[in-house]
């Protein structure tokens with residue numbers, strides 16, 4: 584199971600702080616939130632890829648693939664060379680970002696409408712990282728659920744590590760249901776390993792989607808929001824939060840970015856009964872002491888439990 588990139592949430596600090604829980608939960612690797620592949624911009628300056636030794640030993644971490652977003656093959660090549668040369672074994676291309684500003688500029692899911700550009704990016708990715716080391720994360724299409732399907736003959740020609748399909752169109756953003764039949768149609772023609780993404784419950788199984796994954800297709804799963812939410816459902820969620828606050832304070836300067844980071848996480852917990860009551864106060868907290876007072880004194884620390 585692969586941890587989904589969630590910008591602002593499944594960031595490096597999150598992956599490091601909760602590495603043990605991620606491993607216990609069955610995750611074997613992660614993809615970073617997207618990093619822009621722009622001419623002249625060094626990806627290693629991005630906080631996601633900053634090398635660090637404090638707090639954590641490297642080998643307790645999930646292997647991670649940097650994800651790039653862009654449409655310029657030369658810039659992508661330069662970024663991939665940088666990450667490859669410092670030891671990242673794999674990398675990923677964002678072909679799924681649904682936001683109109685991104686899409687209309689031909690990046691993210693916009694690449695589904697510019698097959699020649701996509702082909703060049705896949706060539707560069709597979710050449711630079713090597714066969715079986717470059718992956719792609721895409722939507723089913725922009726308006727229709729068969730746009731990615733139509734690109735499969737082209738995609739099949741590349742030695743991709745895998746193709747992740749978030750089984751929605753870009754137009755859907757994050758609303759409506761995932762279309763598993765459209766995913767199955769892609770699976771029936773795909774020559775590259777597929778990863779299924781979108782609304783998969785954590786821990787697996789018991790969402791309808793798992794009936795599908797018991798089929799002979801058995802794609803690997805990519806899970807994002809349900810894992811983040813599951814952290815808030817744990818008895819020890821207050822302690823987890825406390826640890827995240829401390830680690831975040833140690834790496835960020837000033838309270839404001841820490842508060843922003845924490846609110847982004849707790850927003851995923853706002854429908855969980857014990858957090859629902861606290862959320863309106865947390866949302867308005869202006870200092871970490873205010874946030875700590877609510878979150879950590881109201882949630883009695885408990886001993887760690889499994890998922």
Ligand SMILES: Cc1cc2nc3c(=O)[nH]c(=O)nc-3n(C[C@H](O)[C@H](O)[C@H](O)COP(=O)(O)O)c2cc1C
Nearest residue numbers: 587588589590616617720749781782783806807808
């Ligand atoms: C806040 C947020 C940020 C996201 N950031 C990224 C990103 O940087 N790259 C990417 O490929 N997908 C991104 N996604 C999409 C997720 O990786 C995933 O495809 C989507 O949330 C569906 O999976 P889930 O239902 O398991 O969360 C983001 C989604 C959300 C909600």
